[in-house]
Amino acid sequence: MIKQNKFDKTSVRERIAKRAEQEIVSGSYVNLGIGMPTMVANYIQTGKEVVLQSENGLLGIGRFPYEEEVDPDLINAGKETVTAITGASYFSSAESFAMIRGGHIDLAILGGMEVSEKGDLANWMIPGKMIKGMGGAMDLVHGAKKIVVIMDHVNKNGDAKILKSCTLPLTGKNVVNRIITDRAVIDVEDKGLVLIEVAKGFSIEEIIESTDAALHVSESLRMGTY
């Protein structure tokens, strides 16, 4: 029996987003996926120089516009109105995915439905439900230098989302480098999954119990880091 989340949904998302922000190195180019990953931008520490890429053709996403600044020709990949930072550039979708595929993006933070112990990611389709399309996710997982998946550790039914192998159709095979959930930070390594951090309020045993895949516990495991 797996425990339900100990925190309300908003604070859980905030905790994950804040922890994910620590993955962003100053001076890097970053693509944030649609949904919870977009929230990470709200927590970027002052002093960090980060250029956010939007796959619809913008390098240098700024904050959401004030009402009088809204420009219908300027959106992010989630189709939300945004602004552009000083020094931003616009380009075509082909150029955008050339810079993604070409390995020029340092980090992509994406949402996930399931991740396997080999780093397979499923996040675009649930068979039997209407398929909406993969958008840019299948390109991003092969292009960015580092892929971090952020998601709840278990689904609404309390079932594990970190599995021996994914049950849902894949977005990419062997592509994930790090998983950040409301409960733990787990790295995907050649030997399998390595537990490197446990969130406040959880024990190592609770993480192992709520993870379907086998976990190696890192020798430098840190407890209660976020």
Add this chain to the structure above:
Amino acid sequence: MKQIHTSFHEAVKDITDGSTIMVGGFGLVGIPENLILALRDSEVKHLTVISNNCGVDDWGLGLLLQNKQIDKMIGSYVGENKEFERQVLSGELEVELVPQGTLAERIRAGGAGIPAFYTPAGVGTPIAEGIEVRTFDNKEYLLQTALKADFSLVRAAVGDKMGNLIYRKTAQNFNPMIAAAGNVTIAEVEELVEPGTLPPAQIHTPGIYVQRLIEGKQEKRIEKLTITQHA
């Protein structure tokens, strides 16, 4: 040299039943609104439409769906549209989902005379079924073929009468590749100017790719208005 139209209906009147058309835009940004409205009014049927998205229920390409003018849609994300879902589930509409970067590159290849290329996107996923896989430097890639269209419909901020186009901000998106991949490319421009007005070094789409131009006023509907409140 170029056909300059004043009627959107005239501009699209030779698009016939069964045509393959490409339409620029990402979401509702950068779509050729008036050309789509004219196509809706033309009642042309059995279209194959290549576009990143398929509009929303009551705007953009969603209008052609509502009117049951599309037989097949090739795109990367179609989740904003309930009528789309209904038609797919009922078998009225065929859909081919393509990773967004692959879609952009297939269209680019179509306009650039490259029949196919390899990309890592989609390896090991459902879209790889039946597609040639080849390994380069120990990494697997999928063979993807170029896309072309009978007619390409694009929108630019400004165009000159030589067909040169400049796009505005993120309204560029798929428009430049789509302009090059159509047998006949029709450009809806917010402003049509005389040759020599645009700085040659700033042209996004050189005029060679454009056959027809027409000036029009767009609504520019906003799909998701997100704002920062003043403190």
